[in-house]
Amino acid sequence: MLARQPQADKRSCPQRSSTSVPPVQISKSIHDELLVHAREEAPNECCGLIGGADGVARTVYRARNAEASPLRYNLDPQDQFRIMTEMEERGEELSAIYHSHTASPAYPSQTDINLAAYPDALYLIVSLADGERPLRGRPRRRLRAGATG
Numbered sequence: 001m002l003a004r005q006p007q008a009d010k011r012s013c014p015q016r017s018s019t020s021v022p023p024v025q026i027s028k029s030i031h032d033e034l035l036v037h038a039r040e041e042a043p044n045e046c047c048g049l050i051g052g053a054d055g056v057a058r059t060v061y062r063a064r065n066a067e068a069s070p071l072r073y074n075l076d077p078q079d080q081f082r083i084m085t086e087m088e089e090r091g092e093e094l095s096a097i098y099h100s101h102t103a104s105p106a107y108p109s110q111t112d113i114n115l116a117a118y119p120d121a122l123y124l125i126v127s128l129a130d131g132e133r134p135l136r137g138r139p140r141r142r143l144r145a146g147a148t149g
């Protein structure tokens with residue numbers, strides 16, 4: 001799994017704007033939860049939200065993919081509303097929005113970029129295309145997602 005910002009191409013500018021996405025720490029257990037969700041939903045893409053606090057991801061909230069498609073996702077609006085309410089009740093903030101790629105690498109598609117409605121949120125992609133090693137080349141225990149774009 002690679003964490004990528006939709007606007008990664010603009011990061012050649014060294015200035016940090018106030019809207020830049022802060023790094024979010026994703027633990028191994030959170031990562032495993034995402035992977036399980038991706039596998040259960042395959043061949044369709046799964047999607048959901050991650051709530052957290054102080055830059056640490058805490059809770060995975062599964063959402064329905066309204067598209068029910070292997071090629072794209074669309075967070076069910078009712079699920080999204082329910083989850084955002086639940087997050088607020090728990091004192092969490094929206095740390096990340098995730099979805100899976102079942103047959104392609106963990107790079108955002110043009111559709112993903114176009115659909116990235118929350119500029120301040122981190123967009124995570126869980127790829128099943130790398131088999132059992134979606135974290136290849138990254139520390140397995142802790143990802144510092146979003147730090148490298």
Ligand SMILES: [Zn+2]
Binds near residue numbers: 099100109112
């Ligand atoms: Zn995608």
